[in-house]
Amino acid sequence: MDDASAMTEPGLPHARDELSARTGFGTNLTDRAAELRDHDAPRAALRMAESARFAVVAGEKPVLRRRPGGLTIWHEAGELGLLGAIDHEVFLGRDAGAGRFGVRIAADLAEALKAREDLLLLDLRAVAVQSLLPAAELGALGETKAMTDWHARHRFCANCGQPTRAASGGWKRECDGCGAQHFPRTDPVTIMLVVRHDPALGDVCLMARQSRFPPGMYSCIAGFVEPGESFEDAVRRETLEETGLVVGSVRYLACQSWPFPSSLMIGCIAESLTSAITLDETELEAGRWFTRAEAELMLKGRHPEGFTPPVHIAIANTLLRAWLAM
Numbered sequence: 001m002d003d004a005s006a007m008t009e010p011g012l013p014h015a016r017d018e019l020s021a022r023t024g025f026g027t028n029l030t031d032r033a034a035e036l037r038d039h040d041a042p043r044a045a046l047r048m049a050e051s052a053r054f055a056v057v058a059g060e061k062p063v064l065r066r067r068p069g070g071l072t073i074w075h076e077a078g079e080l081g082l083l084g085a086i087d088h089e090v091f092l093g094r095d096a097g098a099g100r101f102g103v104r105i106a107a108d109l110a111e112a113l114k115a116r117e118d119l120l121l122l123d124l125r126a127v128a129v130q131s132l133l134p135a136a137e138l139g140a141l142g143e144t145k146a147m148t149d150w151h152a153r154h155r156f157c158a159n160c161g162q163p164t165r166a167a168s169g170g171w172k173r174e175c176d177g178c179g180a181q182h183f184p185r186t187d188p189v190t191i192m193l194v195v196r197h198d199p200a201l202g203d204v205c206l207m208a209r210q211s212r213f214p215p216g217m218y219s220c221i222a223g224f225v226e227p228g229e230s231f232e233d234a235v236r237r238e239t240l241e242e243t244g245l246v247v248g249s250v251r252y253l254a255c256q257s258w259p260f261p262s263s264l265m266i267g268c269i270a271e272s273l274t275s276a277i278t279l280d281e282t283e284l285e286a287g288r289w290f291t292r293a294e295a296e297l298m299l300k301g302r303h304p305e306g307f308t309p310p311v312h313i314a315i316a317n318t319l320l321r322a323w324l325a326m
C-alpha cells in the first residue's frame with residue numbers, strides 16, 4: 001500500500017483528500033459518538049451486541065488477528081475474552097451502527113500470545129511502516145494506543161495524589177479525593193521543512209539527521225510547542241535553536257496524529273531568510289540543504305550518495321512531496 005492509499009482506498013465511506021489523511025494514522029473514520037460517552041446503557045448495549053469489535057494492545061504492543069485476506073485490528077467479544085484480563089477500555093465509537101472499543105491488556109501477556117498462530121504481535125511503528133493494515137484500521141489502532149497509554153500513565157490525580165478512575169467511556173478520569181477531572185492529552189509538536197531560494201542552486205530544502213536514524217536517512221526538524229507560543233513562533237524558535245537559520249514566514253500544510261505516546265505533529269513549510277547552518281550537535285549529527293533534484297532522487301531511491309528520505313508514513317515525507325509539487 002503506498003502513501004496515497006488513505007485517499008484512494010476503495011470502500012471508505014467518506015474518504016477525504018486533505019494532505020493530513022495521507023499520513024500514517026491519518027485516516028480514522030469511526031463515528032466517535034461522543035453523545036453516548038455519558039450514557040452507560042446504550043454504550044453497554046453496543047458492547048453486548050454481537051457486532052461489537054475490540055482493538056487490543058498488550059501494554060504498548062498491538063495484538064493483530066490473522067484472517068483470510070490479511071490482518072485486522074478487530075477482535076470479537078469471544079476472542080477478546082481469551083486474550084487476558086482488561087486493564088483499560090475506551091469507547092471508540094460506532095462503525096455502521098456497531099460498537100468499537102479500544103482495550104489494553106497487561107504487557108506481560110504478550111509473550112504467551114506471540115505463540116498463537118492466529119495472532120501477530122508487533123510494535124506499532126513496524127505495523128505502520130510495513131503497511132500491514134487498511135488505513136482506517138491503523139488510525140483506530142493509533143487512537144487505541146494513545147488513549148490506553150494515557151490511562152496507564154495517569155492513574156493518580158495530579159492535583160492531590162489520590163487514585164483516579166476512568167469515566168465517560170474512558171474519555172476522562174475522575175478523582176474522588178478532590179473532585180478534579182482529568183482529560184486525555186494531545187501534545188503539539190511542530191515539524192517543518194525549511195526552504196529557501198538559493199541564487200546558484202535554485203529552490204532548496206533543509207533536512208537533518210539524528211544519530212538514531214537509519215544510516216543515510218534525512219528528515220525534517222521538529223520540536224514541541226511550548227506554553228504561551230504560537231505554532232509559527234515554535235517553528236521559528238526550534239529552527240533557530242537547531243540550525244541557526246532565521247525563519248520568516250511559516251505556512252501550515254498538514255498534521256499527523258502520532259501516538260508515541262500522544263503527539264500531534266503540525267507540519268509547516270518555513271521560509272528561511274538566511275543560509276548558513278549552525279547545527280545543535282546535541283540534537284543533530286548532520287544537516288544540509290538539498291536541491292529539488294536531490295530530493296526527487298531520494299524519493300526514487302537513487303540519490304548518488306545513498307541518502308534516503310523520511311519513511312513513507314511520516315508527515316515529513318508528506319511535506320517533502322508537497323514542496324516538490326509546489
Ligand SMILES: [Zn+2]
Nearest residue numbers: 157160175178
Ligand atoms: Zn485529586
